Amino acid sequence: MNKANRPLRGQLILDRGASLPLILPATLLVVVFLVGPFYYMAYTAMTDLSFANPDQKGAFVGFDNFRKLVRDDPIFWSSFWLTIRFVVASVAIEFVLGFLLALLIWRFIERQRLLTTLLLVPVMLAPVAVGLIWRLLLQGDFGMATYYLRAIGLLSPQSAVFSTPSLVMPTIVAIDVWQWTPFVTLIILAGLMSLPRSPFEAATMDGAAPWRLFVDILLPLLRPIIALVLLLRGIDAFKEFDKVFIMTGGGPGTVSELLSIYAYRVNFKNWNLGYGAAVSFMVYLVVLILCSVFYKAMYWKSAAARA
Template sequence: MAATIRSAKSVPVPTGLQRLNPVWLLGELSETRFWMYLLLLPSLALIIGVVLYPTFYGVELSFQSMRLNRPANNGFAGLAQYQRMWGDPVFWLSLRNTALWVTATTFLEFSLGLMVALALNRNLVGSKLLGVLILVPYFLPNVVAGNIWALLLDPRLGVINDLLLKLGLIEGYKAWFADPTTAMAAAILVEVWHGFPFFTLLLLAGLKGIPADLYNAATIDGAGRLSQLRLVTLPMMRTIIAAAVILRVIGLVNSPDLLLILTGGGPGRATQVLSLYAFQTAYKDFNFGYAGALSVVMFALLMLFAWAYVRISKVNEE
């Protein structure tokens, strides 16, 4: 008891000047529950400045009439932009093309990425070198990848046209990106080549985390390779697959750069997607209000897709 009294007496009582010392104030604050909120303030400020403010400003912009080439008509427009969108045939065509672009590309990239990940997971000779080489397309910027394939598929100088002609698969040099019947398919194949390593990398990481005992038990029960894939591999990687698919869909919907380089949305709007339409509306027509409305619709569709996919895949039930 005496020792406790002596230790309490030895604690210095802060004077008026010490109470104004920032170091002393921080030391006192660190002993309270408010300290963790203070540490979160820089992250909160970053989120507000980089994420929340641009998002709310984009939503606000969608209710404005803002055309840089017609400043006299700028101002609050209410739902006029959305009413125009409802009767805009280019919007509905872009929406349909976006669904085709995202669905076909995601399915092909996931299928190819899964096959490559399963092959690399077997640890065969040269698999590490092959794994590095497979990731090379994903490291290339979209601008570089788009220009490379624009040259490869060029109707006059393209190597691929020359090879297909020599193999007898085509009768003459073909302008793949200038033909409405082949432009979207050619652009999808280019995007699949560029993006499938994303799935390969994530799925390979998921495969490494599956215990080998599950495969041994499945083999004892008489399950073959396909049965093991269906009953063991895919269910065990459900969370990773859901995250990869959602992230890839978001990237495809929001990135018009590859289509902008390869086709520019043509020919005849055959490859016009929503993100490209919003980009051209903003920076060619200078109609930022309508572009903001298009962006809000894309944001809502992505949120709806993410919610529906998580519900269907039952990831939150694991």
């Protein structure tokens, strides 16, 4: 009798608050490494702190930095729209290619384990390593990729990819697609492999065409997976820093200066920490909006059904 009651007593103890000390270490880590720095950034964004100007010692200025950022900083808006274009182009291409590859592997390739292992190679590389590899491959004097591009006539003999403004961003998008398309493929493939067979079998028996199976059954069932992939890649692409900083440093000029690189320049080259914190806060705000939009995209149909 006593042994039978032990699980119940243990559950009652946990329900009465004994579980709080168990989650306290994780809560402290979140507060120290996430909540604390965020609030410090938000406070610094409302000051004039600058290590380059001795007169700006961190006096509270309210929303002046944000007003200046929105109204009087064309470089910020140039970096912002450049980042938006980069995110849209890279994530769209990665999603289309990754979806098609996942469908191909799911339907026609039997040895999926070997292929998925090979697909993981670009994803497992650190972004800094990817930046260094492609910087060497596309180097103007001795880059191997540059040599072949010139040999087939896609690049003039006296030019290089990262010194030609019209080629820099398309190249960065292509490198990002090369690295992260396998990530999209693996997640979509996992979603496809977990789909139930009964809806497809029932629709096939009713005479549904392959296209109707794809549009009416497969895509609705994959909607949460698709939203998750777009959310993860959108957030990660919007924060892109490592590869671009290693390959171009934001140049030539400001042609490839994404918002994260602009925030780095303001904070750690100009040492304008108050204004730089405002730029960083805007990055956080856009990521928060992305999360909200994709969360609603995942659950809008179920919410409409409940209504």
